[in-house]
Amino acid sequence: MGPRIGEGPQMPDRDTKTTMGTEDMPESKVSMEPRDLHQDSQPRWLFHNIKFFVLCHSILQLAQLMISGYLKSSISTVEKRFGLSSQTSGLLAAFNEVGNVSLILFVSYFGSRVHRPRMIGCGALLVALAGLLMALPHFISEPYRYNHNSPENRSQDFESSLCLPTTVAPASVLSNDSCSSRTETKHLTMVGIMFTAQTLLGIGAVPIQPYGISYIDDFAHQSNSPLYIGILFAATTMGPGMAYGLGSFMLRLYVDIDRMPEGGIKLTSKDPRWVGAWWLGFLISAGLVVLAASPYFFFPREMPKEKHELHLRQKVLAGAVSIVSKGKELSSQHEPLKKEAGLAQIAPDLTVVQFIKVFPRVLVRTLRHPIFLLVVLSQVCTSSMVAGMATFLPKVLERQFSITASFANLLLGCLTIPLSIVGMVVGGVLVKRLHLNSMQCSVLCLLGSLLCLLLSLPLFFIGCSTHHIAGITRDLGAQPEPSLFPGCAEPCSCQSDGFNPVCDTSAHVEYTTPCHAGCTGHVVQEALGKSQVFYTNCSCVAGNGTVPAGSCDSACSHLVLPFILLISVGATVASITYTPSFMLILRGVKKEDKILAVGMQFMLLRVLAWMPSPVIHGSAIDTTCVHWALSCGRRAVCRYYDHDLLRHRFIGLQLFFKSGSLVCFALVVAILRQQKKEASIKATVKSSDLQQQL
Structure with a gap:
């Protein structure tokens, strides 16, 4: 068993501790060390x-x-x-x-x-x-559940x-x-x-x-x-x-x-x-x-x-x-x-x-x-x-x-x-x-x-600045909207707390859900091994256009x-x-x-x-x-x-x-x-x- 300083106080004095070396240790302990190193296993040492x-x-x-x-x-x-x-x-x-x-x-x-x-x-x-x-x-x-509008x-x-x-x-x-x-x-x-x-x-x-x-x-x-x-x-x-x-x-x-x-x-x-x-x-x-x-x-x-x-x-x-x-x-x-x-x-x-x-x-x-x-x-x-x-x-x-x-x-x-x-x-x-x-x-x-x-x-x-988000943020100088969301989405009966954002990239306007953009359909396109979702027939987009899923990218990226x-x-x-x-x-x-x-x-x-x-x-x-x-x-x-x-x-x-x-x-x-x-x-x-x- 390797040497242990078990005798005396638990912690040596600071001055004594710093000067302690081979010659300061008892002779028996120094002589024991080589024999113990051979007797003990390597992990123990x-x-x-x-x-x-x-x-x-x-x-x-x-x-x-x-x-x-x-x-x-x-x-x-x-x-x-x-x-x-x-x-x-x-x-x-x-x-x-x-x-x-x-x-x-x-x-x-x-x-x-x-x-x-x-x-x-x-x-x-x-x-x-x-x-x-x-x-x-x-x-x-x-x-x-990232889509809380969907039933359980x-x-x-x-x-x-x-x-x-x-x-x-x-x-x-x-x-x-x-x-x-x-x-x-x-x-x-x-x-x-x-x-x-x-x-x-x-x-x-x-x-x-x-x-x-x-x-x-x-x-x-x-x-x-x-x-x-x-x-x-x-x-x-x-x-x-x-x-x-x-x-x-x-x-x-x-x-x-x-x-x-x-x-x-x-x-x-x-x-x-x-x-x-x-x-x-x-x-x-x-x-x-x-x-x-x-x-x-x-x-x-x-x-x-x-x-x-x-x-x-x-x-x-x-x-x-x-x-x-x-x-x-x-x-x-x-x-x-x-x-x-x-x-x-x-x-x-x-x-x-x-x-x-x-x-x-x-x-x-x-x-x-x-x-x-x-x-x-x-x-x-x-x-x-x-x-x-x-x-x-x-x-x-x-x-x-x-x-x-x-x-x-x-x-x-x-x-x-x-x-x-x-x-x-x-x-x-x-x-x-x-x-x-x-x-x-x-x-x-x-x-x-x-x-x-x-x-x-x-x-x-x-x-x-934050890009325009329909019903939440408004462009400077724009007329205040009469309701929380644009009137084009009123027939849709959308949930106010829904969250599945889509982006009208042409106008750089974001909608919190496809419903708020008036979208009635969707398509999934595969490209380079990745699928991209697009929502179609959106009444709030110019020409009932198509919008991609996801938030609008920052102009300052x-x-x-x-x-x-x-x-x-x-x-x-x-x-x-x-x-x-x-x-x-x-x-x-x-x-x-x-x-x-x-x-x-x-x-x-x-x-x-x-x-x-x-x-x-x-x-x-x-x-x-x-x-x-x-x-x-x-x-x-x-x-x-x-x-x-x-x-x-x-x-x-x-x-x-x-x-x-x-x-x-x-x-x-x-x-x-x-x-x-x-x-x-x-x-x-x-x-x-x-x-x-x-």
């Missing part, structure tokens, strides 16, 4: 190797961040499937922070008092359970939404049946399951990062620890990008791929009624988490201290990755890796009562420090911007430029997130190579915030690449400012308060940014809706938005948070300049006094 732990932890955090970020990649699809408003979906996306914040202090207190690898494994299994719960509503709900016992065909007077009676029956108490109870059950899953996701993620980082720091060689943490960060930053990539692939598949109706479906991914297989990504991510969690139950509570320094240009690599490791996740969920480990390193020296007593005192003293407070407020503004963008930018791209949810996720996963990671690396390299002091770091943050703000201004003008490029460059510039701002916090507070100050910074970012920001952005998006789908008298999902208003309010919120960050850094520069001036005056006075004494 692996679990006493810190390098193998780093590999396992990199894979686990990548898989955990895939689950955390996957909901954001499919947020618009979940809204359509379960009839949620953007405010509700934003609250759902932010709800995992509730469980996380509520338990982080307890994790910080227990530190090494528990079996850290097993606690990480248990937390990972809870994360996997949360992923399975997120997918559960798909299996306990009825198959998705009929296939979802095209005739159900045509202009036929015989549809009046069945439509009223359907409307009454769909609003039963059982239907509403099932809807609340689905939403409740997802909120519960998000809470469990936050609770399960609590021990993963702090225990993993402290475990590596305790048993790795002192010079290798920064390198391992840098490798860990480099691997885990791929998690959000892979989550969007997974969402891009899954949303190309139909939601009920496991229970397809007879004859298949007649939708394409460009149809606004299309719902992708949002649940499949949660199952895949949960399976990866379970596989990644398995080794943690075989790691020892304490393993032998690593004895040798890696000969891989250790000085260059260790210095570079130690700064890179202070980065953060774009998407939401990945905070600096050493933040949560900080509290865990000091808390084991305190009793529960002492820990509770010391925390408020240090909190008040630290919050009274102007530099700390302003830098944290600037990071709160930046994190609020990032949280809102990560949650709702795919939806804004879908609506603004008429692209699919799959393509929107692909843009974020392949462009925005990688460039943001590059920005974090550049910021760390600038701080290290140029040896920036506090004043220079604050100036760099100020310039970065200003440039990020300027890059956002053109986004107000990249886009176009060619602007999607300039739009996402500007956002990506702005995100890169914003990411550059993170490492300098983190250094301002480390250099601005007292030495004895640094660990708890970093922990408080993490908590404030969670409470003030990651929790409220998605709800704020979702509420702002809801105010731009011009046509809601109704379910039992309540507003469900939004069918149409005012595109100009949507773009202006979403980008306006981003500008508001960027402006807040800019103001905070401007105040930091002013305070540091004043402190430098006062220090210069004191030095001059002291020098003159010394000369007089001489």
Whole structure:
């Protein structure tokens, strides 16, 4: 059996721990090691190797961040499937922070008092359970019905939404049946399951990062620890990008791929009624988490201290990755890796009562420090911007430029997130190579915030207005219509809440159903292996013409690449400012308060940014809706938005948070300049006094 440090205290002192090597260990233990390596099997030896732990932890955090970020990649699809408003979906996306914040202090207190690898494994299994719960509503709900005009016992065909007077009676029956108490109870059950899953996701993620980082720091060689943490960060930053990539692939598949109706479906991914297989990504991510969690139950509570320094240009690599490791996740969920480990390193020296007593005192003293407070407020503004963008930018791209949810996720996963990671690396390299002091770091943050703000201004003008939708939007200067829909469709007795859009391409007018366009027939044309549906004899179209199924394409779809490029460059510039701002916090507070100050910074970012920001952005998006789908008298999902208003309010919120960050850094520069001036005056006075004494 491999050596285990079972004697003595559970956690060696910091000074003793860092100097422990081969010569510091008892001779018997050192002499045992070669014999044990031959006696033990290779897998057993692996679990006493810190390098193998780093590999396992990199894979686990990548898989955990895939689950955390996957909901954001499919947020618009979940809204359509379960009839949620953007405010509700934003609250759902932010709800995992509730469980996380509520338990982080307890994790910080227990530190090494528990079996850290097993606690990480248990937390990972809870994360996997949360992923399975997120997918559960798909299996306990009825198959998705994209055509609610069709009776339950009929296939979802095209005739159900045509202009036929015989549809009046069945439509009223359907409307009454769909609003039963059982239907509403099932809807609340689905939403409740997802909120519960998000809470469990936050609770399960609590021990993963702090225990993993402290475990590596305790048993790795002192010079290798920064390198391992840098490798860990480099691997885990791929998690959000892979989550969007997974969402891009899954949303190309139909939601009920496991229970397809007879004859298949007649939708394409460009149809606004299309719902992708949002649940499949949660199952895949949960399976990866379970596989990644398995080794943690075989790691020892304490393993032998690593004895040798890696000969891989250790000085260059260790210095570079130690700064890179202070980065953060774009998407939401990945905070600096050493933040949560900080509290865990000091808390084991305190009793529960002492820990509770010391925390408020240090909190008040630290919050009274102007530099700390302003830098944290600037990071709160930046994190609020990032949280809102990560949650709702795919939806804004879908609506603004008429692209699919799959393509929107692909843009974020392949462009925005990688460039943001590059920005974090550049910021760390600038701080290290140029040896920036506090004043220079604050100036760099100020310039970065200003440039990020300027890059956002053109986004107000990249886009176009909502096309004309009959009965919902009207062209400027047009006469108001006497009823909700044009008079040409009045003989059809169409349902007001039906949704099967068609587009009059010649006039660029969209109708919510073929019935509202006065169409009485349909044809299906096959071309290049794909079927295209056309509705014929439409009385609301010039010359009783033919209209294709689906919404009208945006006239601004060619602007999607300039739009996402500007956002990506702005995100890169914003990411550059993170490492300098983190250094301002480390250099601005007292030495004895640094660990708890970093922990408080993490908590404030969670409470003030990651929790409220998605709800704020979702509420702002809801105010731009011009046509809601109704379910039992309540507003469900939004069918149409005012595109100009949507773009202006979403980008306006981003500008508001960027402006807040800019103001905070401007105040930091002013305070540091004043402190430098006062220090210069004191030095001059002291020098003159010394000369007089001489």
